[in-house]
Amino acid sequence: MGQCIFCGEKAGLFKREHAECRQKHEEGEKAVWALALKSTEDPQSLTSAVQEVEKISASAWLSKDRLKQLIVAAWEKGAEAAVDRGMLTREEESLLGKYAHDFRLTQDDLNLHSWQQRIAVAAALRDLDDGRFPDRCHLTGDLPFNLQPKERLAWLFHAVCYEQRTRTQYVGGSQGFSVRLAKGLYYRTSVFKGRPVVTSFMSQVGSGALGLTDKHIYFHSPQSAFRIAYAKIVAFDPFTDGIEIHQVAASAKPKVFVTGDGWSVYHLAAKLAQLA
Numbered sequence: 001m002g003q004c005i006f007c008g009e010k011a012g013l014f015k016r017e018h019a020e021c022r023q024k025h026e027e028g029e030k031a032v033w034a035l036a037l038k039s040t041e042d043p044q045s046l047t048s049a050v051q052e053v054e055k056i057s058a059s060a061w062l063s064k065d066r067l068k069q070l071i072v073a074a075w076e077k078g079a080e081a082a083v084d085r086g087m088l089t090r091e092e093e094s095l096l097g098k099y100a101h102d103f104r105l106t107q108d109d110l111n112l113h114s115w116q117q118r119i120a121v122a123a124a125l126r127d128l129d130d131g132r133f134p135d136r137c138h139l140t141g142d143l144p145f146n147l148q149p150k151e152r153l154a155w156l157f158h159a160v161c162y163e164q165r166t167r168t169q170y171v172g173g174s175q176g177f178s179v180r181l182a183k184g185l186y187y188r189t190s191v192f193k194g195r196p197v198v199t200s201f202m203s204q205v206g207s208g209a210l211g212l213t214d215k216h217i218y219f220h221s222p223q224s225a226f227r228i229a230y231a232k233i234v235a236f237d238p239f240t241d242g243i244e245i246h247q248v249a250a251s252a253k254p255k256v257f258v259t260g261d262g263w264s265v266y267h268l269a270a271k272l273a274q275l276a
């Protein structure tokens with residue numbers, strides 16, 4: 001006689017679950033998802049969300065891992081919705097922060113798909129639109145670049161840099177930089193769905209740190225280190241997982257930086273270049 005994987009009672013010959021228990025379990029998942037999602041947008045829902053979610057989760061036999069998965073996925077959905085509504089407001093930012101705090105989500109949970117970085121960058125873009133230089137990049141170690149006096153770092157990405165060996169024509173994915181984005185107006189994250197940015201026409205320059213300041217784009221890796229002034233950049237091309245930079249000098253080969261999060265690096269670089 002098999003036991004029900006949910007309630008633990010006898011389930012009958014060759015059976016692993018009761019249909020009612022399966023149904024209760026699935027409804028519980030849906031209820032947790034709906035409540036979690038609502039809590040990313042409605043402060044009122046969030047106040048009782050942790051307790052309610054735990055109650056549902058216990059009665060519907062949700063495992064700790066599954067519950068965590070749903071809570072993190074709902075946070076990501078909420079972050080995506082907030083970023084895609086346009087400029088991230090302070091209220092949206094603080095509610096997402098409170099949600100993460102109340103559900104005890106870790107940095108790793110939040111940045112699983114780079115959403116915490118996008119939220120931080122969206123807030124940095126709001127700072128820049130408000131005429132303030134963002135102070136949101138707090139490093140634990142030393143900065144791998146020597147900034148100029150009074151030069152300020154906006155954000156530091158992990159990046160792999162590639163250089164084009166030959167000029168190639170790009171197809172699809174790219175939005176180009178010909179359209180200047182108005183203040184507070186950003187591409188939706190779903191726009192960033194180009195084909196993978198790295199092609200066989202590129203050679204790897206190095207893997208390291210990409211720093212965006214108010215004056216330059218810096219790159220540092222064990223193999224190579226350089227900086228590019230915004231004034232020397234003609235265009236940025238955004239991709240799902242990074243950006244491509246075209247420089248004024250015809251001799252300078254286009255450089256691709258893969259950060260895993262094209263939305264953030266593209267918008268921040270483009271905004272800083274506009275303001276520089």
Ligand SMILES: [Zn+2]
Nearest residue numbers: 004007018021
């Ligand atoms: Zn059962």
